[in-house]
Structure formats: C-alpha cells, structure tokens
Amino acid sequence: MLSFISKRLLVALLVCLTVSALSFGLMFVSGDPAIAIAGAGGRAEDAEAIRVAYGFDRPLIVQYLDWIGNALTGNLGQSIYFNVPVTEIIGNRVGVTLTLGFISFLVALVIAVPLGVAAALRPNGWLDRFALVIAVSGQAIPSFWLGLMAIVVFGVWYGWVPISGADTWQGYILPVIVLSYYAIPELMRITRSGMIDVLATDYVRAARAKGLPMHLVISRHALRNAVLPLVSLAAVQLGQLLSGSIVIESVFALNGLGRLAWESLLRSDLPVVQAIILVLSLLYVVLTTLADILNAVLDPRLRGNS
C-alpha cells in the first residue's frame, strides 16, 4: 500500500510541474503580456517600460525558473493588476468558491446517489423515467440560462432571495441549486448503470436467495461494488466544482476563484494565473489520488501485487 501511495504521489508531482510549465508558456503564446498590461490606450513606450519593469524581456525559461524557485519557497509573487501579494487575493476569493463547491457537491451527491439506486432497482419504471428527464435536462440546459431564469423568478419576481452577491447565506441558495443541478446527471447515471450491472451478478442473486432483506443486499453487497466508478467520477466532479464555475460566479456576481482566473487571464496578470493554476492542479491531483486510494481500500484487487 505504501509503495502504491508513493508511486501515485510522484506521478502527481510530475503532473503539477507539467501543467505549470505549459500554462506559463501558453500565457506568452496568447499575446504579449507587456502590451496587455499597458492597456488599450497604452503606447508602445508604455509597453516597453512594463516589459523591463516586470522582467518580460528575459528568456522565457529564466522567467519560469525564477517563478518556480519563488513558488517552492512559498512566494507566489505580487499581482500585477492589484499590486498586492497573490496569496492575499486568492485568500480573499477562495472562501466563496469552496463554500459554493462543497455545498453543491453534497447536495448533488445526496440527490444523485439515492435517485440512481432507485432508478436501477426498477429500470424503465416511472422513477427511472423521471431520473432520465432530470439527467437530460440537467445536461442540456446551459447553467447561465438556468441561473438567469432562477434570478428572474425567485429574485426579481418573488423576491425570496438576493439577486446577486454572497453577503448573506441566502445569496448561496440559487447558485447552489444551479451548480448542483449541473453536477447531478453524471453522478446519477453512473450510480444507476453501476447498480444495474452489480444487481445482475451471481453474488447479489446468492445474497437474495439466502433471504437477506433487500436494503441489506443493496447497502452491504451491491452499493459497495457499484460505488467504485462513482468515487473516481465524484473526485473529478468535486475538483470541477471547487475550481470555481466562471459562469455561475459571473451570473450571481460571486467573487470566487473561477472568475478571478478568467479575468486574470484577460488582463495578463501572470502571477495570479500561475498561482491559481498551481493551486487547482494540486487540488485535482490530491482529489484523484485520494479517490484512487479510497478505491484501493474498497477493492483489494486494485492494490496491485505489492
């Protein structure tokens, strides 16, 4: 188990490094950061001054090594746009995204898993059909549209919830509903298909034949086996939700990581972009590694020969 974990961690580290190097390069391919920072009214002289001031005139590799050296010592640099430490900006915004992401994830799981199990018990029954409608509409409706509709109905029309912002907990109600609605279909469908496969296996038939009540068959035997693909998918979904939804954050005017990343890209705020990418890739790597380890705990066959 220990060598399994250390192997996973080594791969994880390499993934982070590759992602940060790639994103660093792409920032320069997508346009000249000095001109972007100089702004739409900036003259060539302004851009040149910025190029020198921020060291963009140095070879790319030197700039990257410089950045990574600082990052390893915990110094993520100053935001060019806000002129304050990157950690301060990310610290200000990460709370909103984490709150939104975790709550939406929990809501999605609590709805998706029971619905998926129930749908699998009676394939093509009315509940299965209902779940299918939820899945298809959840996948097909763009989240910004759903968000705007929710604002119109519950914010403007009935006035039950604030239209935008996260000043109060009520501000999270609509974004959580919209974001979890978007996460539910995949989680539910994978639970359903996993359960259908498992319910058809011999050991489930044996369990039922020996007279075990149905709820024990499901919880002890079926779900534990059906849950393996769900764990992997849930890890990725959680990563997505925690990395911030640009669309949801924009529509509801929540100032989270997703929109910060997007805005920073547009204004070529390199240190912020790099830091967010580093944090997010770390997050993904940690989550998928945790999912792998959890799966290995659940299923001894995945632990390999060691």
Place this chain on the structure above:
Amino acid sequence: MTQTFTLKGLTVMAALAASTALTLGTPALADKASNTLNVAFAAEPEPLDTYKIAGRQGLILARHIYDGLLYKNLDTGEIVPALAESWEFTGPLTMEFNLRQGVKFHNGADFTADDVVETLNTVITPEYGTRYSISVDWIDSVEKLDNYKVRINMSKPFAGAIEMLADALPIYPHAFFAENGSAGMAATPIGTGPYKLISQEPGIRYEMERFEDHYEGSPKSGASIDKISVRTIPEMNTQYAELMSGSLDWIWRIPPDQAAKLESRVQIISAPIMRIGYVGFAPEAMAGDSPIADKRVRQALIHATNRGAIVDAFAGGASKVLNTPCNPAQFGCEQDVAAYEYDPEKAKALLAEAGYEDGFTMEMVFAAMPRPTAEAVAADLAKVGVTLELNEQQYSSGIGKWRAKELPAFFSNWGSYGIGDTAFILSNFFGGGADDLVQDAELAEWLTEADTASDRDVRSENYSMAVKKIAEEAYWMPMYNFNVNYGLSNDLDFTPHPDEFARWWAASWK
C-alpha cells in the same frame, strides 16, 4: 467580456422573460429613500492609485476621491480652477500655480504646496511606473515657491499639459503618500474630493460617503447624494435584473439591442463619447509589399464599405459615420476633408486601376470591436472581390502584430483618454512612433508642431493639414464615434459626459 460565453439568443430570451416577470411583480423602489446611489460595473476597478489605473471604472471612483490642480468644464470647454486658484505660463517651459488655501484632505490634513511637489515629483520617476507615460513625461520637476505657490518645469513643450492637469493628475497628501507609496494610496485612498472612501473590497465592492468638508468653490461641489455603493456584477443580465428590481440605480455600457428592450422599464440615456472606431491601414506592413500600400486600393476599400448601414445596425444611438481619424468633438479635428461615400462601382474601378480587377485576399485583425461589425465590413468588401481573412484577437495580441508590421489592416478603437484634443489620438498613430505604420515624414512634422505649439491657431492649422492629408491618402477608414447607453433608476437625475467620467457628485434624485 462575459458576453463571450453567453449565447445571444438565450440572453435576449432572458431579458424578455425578465421584463415579463416584472409586469407581474411589485414595482420596487430605488434607494432614493436612503439617499444612496447603488452602482454596478461589469469590470473590476483597479487599485485606486490614479497614476496606475488604465480602466475607466477605477478612474471614475478615483475622481470622486481625489482632485487635480485644474478642472475642465465640458459644457463650456473652459479650464477652471480646482486646487489651484490661478495659473500662468512664466516662460515657454515653466508654469506657476497659486494654490487654494483652506482645503482639507479626508484625513484632516491641510492641503499645501508640499502635497503638489511630493505627488508630482514622485509619479514622474520611471521607478514609480505611472501607467501612461504621456500623462507625466512632460514634467521635468516641480518646485515649491512658498506654502501656496508651486512652479512646474516642463521637460518639453506639450500642448496637452493643461488638459492633463485638469483632474487627470490628482494630488495626494504628502506625508501619507511619502510613507505608504502607491500601494498605500490604493489601500487607503485619501484625497480632497467630494466623496471619501469608507470601505472597499478591492475589485469587488466600494462604499463612499459625501465629504462634508469638501472645499468651497470646488468645481465638484454641490453633491447631494449621501452615499455611493459600487459593486462589480460581471454579467449584464444580472445587472438588468437588479436595476429593474430597484437594487441598482446606475449601470452603463448596455449593448444597443438590449437598451431598446429595457427602455420601457427604466431610464435609458445614450450619450456620445470620445472613443472612435477605425480600420487602420498599414502601407509599411510586409515591407510595403501588400495591396494596401497603394492609395487607390485604400480608397477603394472605404468606398466599398457601407459604413452608414453598419453604424445604424450595430452602433445606433448617438453614433455617426466619421470621415476623420479623430472625434469631431476634439479640438483640431478638421471636418472639411475628403469623404468617401458608399459606392461599390467606384471601388471596383479604383481596384481595376490599381491592377486588382480580380480582387485579392488580405488579413484583418479586429480587437475590442463587436464581431458583427467586422463581419459586415468583410461582407461588403467581398462584393468588390476583396476577401478579408477575419481574425478576432485580444487588443494586446492585435496591436503586437500591428507593431511587428505583420498586419495590413487592424480594426479597433481608441478612446483618447477621454480628452477632447486631437493631440491624444493622431500623434500616436501618425507621429512616427511604433504604432505609426504610415511613416509619413510630413505628417509627423505637422503633428509635432501641433502637439508642442502654445498658440492655439498654430496648433489648429497644423492638425487641419494633417487630418486632411490622412483623409486624402485614406490611411485610415474611420468608422464611427462610440456612444454609451446608461441604465438609470427612474428616480435618478444624471447627466453623462463625452469623456466617460461619470460625475455622481452632480447627480440627484428627481
């Protein structure tokens, strides 16, 4: 920016649904009752050190907090006293200012000559990193003559100097500024302006309160609104919903089609601004080896583009087709110039004369312009046989390619920093610098003369010659002057200005 990932059709549906929903809902009240103006911007304001701000949002907030030595009354075009009571040129490169006495900063400090000297002498140093060098690079040094008198020594003649001193170069309290620098000013903005900042979450939310000790005789005096609350709401549709429900009183930059839909619910005002759209042609690109190097081709392209139809369809409001590479509202923007009416036949004839009767293919990058306008230009040119390879890019990428002389045509816009003087547009593109892909020595000479002369007639005469030549040579295809749609609470009385600086201190409730 958020528009890029919203689907237009659905957006329109949402707006429609929003207006239907409102007919059923209760009419909401604006914040007239609490005398608070609720404002939203779609883009995050920059840190509130004016000298490092490029975006209009941050500059608007800053102008409520800080004051400059002078102020320009846009209604009369006059430069009026602000922190300086009077001023005069004492030599070709020296100006002296008598400062106003009894002015207080928000922190209680008295305004004196030390504040002017410390602020300006700091922001002119290259290490300070003032965002637009054009705004301060004409200042060599500032001297204190006595407690209420300063002299500015200029490093070069610059006709825009007075314009710059008119509210674009704010004065900071010297003791606080010397100790805390740019970051400190941004974190705790302290000025002499009509509003003081009470709290901020940078980029997200700003709360301002009227400054009761704002000096008498200020051109920004008479503020009647107690509090101003500014939030960043990136999605325009969310802004519309908040405006209609009464939780916002002031939004701006509403696209024309959506402004028309909102008109029945809220106040919509369309106002022209300094910014103009243009297609720049680059005779110097590809080392001069492109059809665009031929004057007849450039003229043909303008004749072939139905600019009137494009303006009507996509700009609307107060926008008009331009014939000049500057805004008619700017000083020195001669209007008696060669005009190219829409005439595809004439375009074809000119192309044939230049040896392109079968047309040609050319790349055009467009940046910060609505895609439909670029597509309309391409469609019009296709009718005379010219194929435009359209390429939408960020402004930084587009202008980078332009400066590298790899681009025969660039479609974008220029705001002249909101200043009504031709100096702030022509010199950048025709004065011989990196953005000048015409490199016309005669033009550069006229513009230098016009930019530096102190005699207004000399300036006007030189700009006139330059504008006429640019039109005659068809170096640019000027498109239209921009307009901005403001969405206001029905209770709000607000007058927009062409420099895009909202003056909330002059706003009031009806």
